[in-house]
Each structure stands twice: as structure tokens, then as C-alpha cells.
Amino acid sequence: MSTILRFWGYRESSMSSHSEDLYSVLGIGPDADAQAVRAAYRKQARRAHPDAGGTAEEFHEVQSAWEVLGDEAARAAYDRKLRQPQGAGAEEDSENDGPTYGRPGFGGFGGSGAAFRTTASGSTSARSGSADSARTPSGTAHLAPIYIPDLSRPEPLSLPLTSQRTHGRFASKGLFGGGRTRRAERMAALLEKHVLAELPTARLFNAVALEPAGKDRRGASRPPRGPAVDHVLVCGDTLVVVSSLEVPAAAASWDGHRLHAAGRSLTLPDLTGDSRLLRATLEAAMRDAGRETSLNLGQQLVLHSPDGGMQSPVVESRGAGIARAPLAPARAFRSIREQLAASAQANVIDRHLLAALRRQLQHPFE
Known part of the structure; x- marks a missing residue:
């Protein structure tokens, strides 16, 4: 990994x-x-x-x-x-050869x-906007990490899990069965290479349930069920929900609502709605833990072409919709990094938030 x-x-x-x-x-x-x-x-x-x-x-x-x-x-x-x-200088092309080291922001x-x-801080930030509007990287993503609470406390998340960059796996059957599982696993590996390797405080969560986990008859927590999203990246107070789709063509067009490719019109996942539901779940969990937190949202659909190239399919935008335009991997990863790095708290690692996200994992692993 x-x-x-x-x-x-x-x-x-x-x-x-x-x-x-x-x-x-x-x-x-x-x-x-x-x-x-x-x-x-x-x-x-x-x-x-x-x-x-x-x-x-x-x-x-x-x-x-x-x-x-x-x-x-x-x-x-x-x-x-x-x-x-x-x-x-040590700058490399992250879309072609891997992570870039030393790029501002x-x-x-x-x-x-x-x-x-390690720095202790108890501050939280108000919501500064959503990914629906353009946001500029704040420049704080490259600063030394700030842990909330600091690492002298083992709770709410153990030190090894706080350090862990990727959380959660995909089941071989069920929600992520068959080809979707393989695509999601491939997407997770690409996110590690092209996003986590750029942002030192970012964390990746896979197969994340949108609704709170329930209780069994004895009152103990059980793994969450119901609708889930493939990938959630968190950096500071920003969440970016990511999914991927294979397009059987080298080019596609986007009218702001639907994707058109190979003579077909495709309905895309509602990542905007999914991200809002997840935010509500996480903010409620944080309130239960005594922390009032407002989270910024981002979304990105990554398109894969049959040739597996980073620059294809080429997407022509013909309209402006609510959702962020789906993009080929190279451009999508750049967009995801920019969304995550836009917050003034991009160098903050909120251990309460990481713990809340881990409780939403459908298939956690240590």
C-alpha cells in the first residue's frame, strides 16, 4: 500500500x-x-x-x-x-511519474x-463554503501537522490508527461485488499515489456508510449498513467524496447533469447528496462527542477509459450544473488535491473526526 x-x-x-x-x-x-x-x-x-x-x-x-x-x-x-x-529542486509530474515533493501548497x-x-489545539472552524464554488489552496497543507487532541492522549483514536493513511477495505461481494470491487480497489491505490502522497495530513476512508451505525439487541454497536460511498478523503475540516466510473470511449461530453459517451447517456452517482448526508452524520457524531464542528464538502467523479490512461477520456463540458464535472484521472486528482488543500485548516488532523469516520466503515481493518 x-x-x-x-x-x-x-x-x-x-x-x-x-x-x-x-x-x-x-x-x-x-x-x-x-x-x-x-x-x-x-x-x-x-x-x-x-x-x-x-x-x-x-x-x-x-x-x-x-x-x-x-x-x-x-x-x-x-x-x-x-x-x-x-x-x-525536486518537483515531478504527479500525473505521470508519481508524487511531487516541494510544490507550494x-x-x-x-x-x-x-x-x-506536535502541537495541541482545540479550535474548530466555521463552514467556509462548498466545493460547488471555486476555492484557492490556502497554503497551509505543507505546514507541520497539528493534532487535535495532541498525541499525549491515546483517545479518541490510538496512535497507530492516527498515523494510518488508509482506512477500510472493500468486500468481495455485496455492495462492491465483482468488477466494481476491482475498480474501487484500483481507485483507492491511485488516490494513495496521487493524493495522499501530496498532502501529509490527508486520510483516505474506503466503503463509508452514509447513515449512523445501529445497535444490536444488547445495545452494542454493529457495523453500519445501508447506502455507502466508495471513497472519502479528509484533510483538516474538508471532506471530499470520490467515486469512479469506466467510460467505454476515449471522449465524452458533460451537460451539467448527464454524461454522454459512446452514443449513450449516463446518469451519474449523486455525490452531492451523498456528501451532504455523510456530513450530517459526522457532525451529529461530533456533537455527541462534545465537539461542534462544521465541515466543508467536496465531490469528484473520476472517469476511466478502456486504455487505462491518466489523461483520458477527454471530457467536453457543455453546461454548468450543480455537480462538479467528471474528469479523467490526471485532472480529477488535481481537482481533489485543490479541494482538500483549500481550507485554512488543511494541516490539522482532527482525531475526533477520524474516529467518527472509522465508525462509518463498512469493512474496517487494523
């Missing part, structure tokens, strides 16, 4: 040597093989865990180092950055120039 290079805040001077890099966090060298990395992570995680005398910040640093070094693709990108001369190794830190 692809993960982000989490230590965005390390100074560039640290990146040019091995004295303060992620390898040092695990107590190994850059030439360590995958087995040695895993063994070192387990050793350091036991040492740094608050229950064993460590601190929350130490444990989170170890967890963050493992997220990078334990993933083959993320480690390779990190190693390239280590080898890069100090001050050299979307995170980078030298983002804020400040060391990685």
Missing part, C-alpha cells in the same frame, strides 16, 4: 546527511534490507511506546518513519531525495522549514 513521505518538516540540511533522517529514527543505515527495516521498526516501536516509558511524539516519529521505509515505492522516492544535492520535504512537531 503506497504511503506518503511523512516527515515533510525536516530541514533540507537534515536531508543531505544521514544523521537526522528516517533511517536514524529506526537506528539503521540506508543499505538495510526490507527485513532489517521491519525488525528495526518493531524494536523501536516497543521502545518508544508510551506504555513502555516512551513518549507519544517519539512513537509517532517511529511510526512515520516506518510508513516511508516500509513501503518500497515511498522508500525509493525518499532515497532519491536524500541523494539530491542541497537546494536542488501540496507539501514537500522542505515545506515549512520547521522540524517535525
Whole structure:
């Protein structure tokens, strides 16, 4: 599972040597093989865990180092950055070759120039608008993460789950059966590569129920049922609901309400309605937890073509509707990043919100 290079805040001077890099966090060298990395992570995680005398910040640093070094693709990108001369640019084309590091507003190794830190804050923000209107990235997405509540508290979400970038899986049968399951799993992998790898505080939730979980006869919570959305990305106080659709053509047109392709007129999922219902569910859950929170909404339908290209199908817009226009993957991922990064709280990780979203997962995994 692809993960982000989490230590965005390390100074560039640290990146040019091995004295303060992620390898040092695990107590190994850059030439360590995958087995040695895993063994070192387990050793350091036991040492740094608050229950064993460590601190929350130490444990989170170890967890963050493992997220990078334990993933083959993320480690390779990190190693390239280590080898890069100090001050050299590191920008890449995220739609073609993978994540871009150092792009203003979307995170980078030298983002804020400040060391990685944990900050306590209890603030919440009022709703500043929806994805129906154009929004400009605030520039805060690349700043050091702010945790609410801070990492000294194990609740409302454990430290490993707070660090986890992707939550939830897809069932092989039922709601996401057959080809839809494969498409949703592929979409999740692409979101990890092209969205999570750009935004250090973003989290991805898969197979998210829209309505609150019920209770069994004994009063215990049971997994939520009913309607669900494929993917929900959260960054700060912004939610973006994402779904995907395969279009059997290299070109399509969008009239603001329906998609026309290959001589057919397609009715698209109501992501606007789904996102509003999910927001109501989550805000109610937050109120029950004693937190009044207003969430911004975004939506994006991603279109796949038979050739699997990132730039197709080409969508011609012929009208303006309420819903955001469906787009080919490359443009869709750019739109999703912009929606998530638009909030002034894009660098905030609200652990109460993450916990509420996890309760909506139809198929959670640890």
C-alpha cells in the first residue's frame, strides 16, 4: 500500500546527511534490507511506546518513519531525495511519474522549514463554503501537522490508527461485488499515489456508510449498513467524496447533469447528496462527542477509459450544473488535491473526526 513521505518538516540540511533522517529514527543505515527495516521498526516501536516509558511524539516519529521505509515505492522516492544535492529542486509530474515533493501548497520535504512537531489545539472552524464554488489552496497543507487532541492522549483514536493513511477495505461481494470491487480497489491505490502522497495530513476512508451505525439487541454497536460511498478523503475540516466510473470511449461530453459517451447517456452517482448526508452524520457524531464542528464538502467523479490512461477520456463540458464535472484521472486528482488543500485548516488532523469516520466503515481493518 503506497504511503506518503511523512516527515515533510525536516530541514533540507537534515536531508543531505544521514544523521537526522528516517533511517536514524529506526537506528539503521540506508543499505538495510526490507527485513532489517521491519525488525528495526518493531524494536523501536516497543521502545518508544508510551506504555513502555516512551513518549507519544517519539512513537509517532517511529511510526512515520516506518510508513516511508516500509513501503518500497515511498522508500525509493525518499532515497532519491536524500541523494539530491542541497537546494536542488525536486518537483515531478504527479500525473505521470508519481508524487511531487516541494510544490507550494501540496507539501514537500522542505515545506515549512520547521522540524517535525506536535502541537495541541482545540479550535474548530466555521463552514467556509462548498466545493460547488471555486476555492484557492490556502497554503497551509505543507505546514507541520497539528493534532487535535495532541498525541499525549491515546483517545479518541490510538496512535497507530492516527498515523494510518488508509482506512477500510472493500468486500468481495455485496455492495462492491465483482468488477466494481476491482475498480474501487484500483481507485483507492491511485488516490494513495496521487493524493495522499501530496498532502501529509490527508486520510483516505474506503466503503463509508452514509447513515449512523445501529445497535444490536444488547445495545452494542454493529457495523453500519445501508447506502455507502466508495471513497472519502479528509484533510483538516474538508471532506471530499470520490467515486469512479469506466467510460467505454476515449471522449465524452458533460451537460451539467448527464454524461454522454459512446452514443449513450449516463446518469451519474449523486455525490452531492451523498456528501451532504455523510456530513450530517459526522457532525451529529461530533456533537455527541462534545465537539461542534462544521465541515466543508467536496465531490469528484473520476472517469476511466478502456486504455487505462491518466489523461483520458477527454471530457467536453457543455453546461454548468450543480455537480462538479467528471474528469479523467490526471485532472480529477488535481481537482481533489485543490479541494482538500483549500481550507485554512488543511494541516490539522482532527482525531475526533477520524474516529467518527472509522465508525462509518463498512469493512474496517487494523
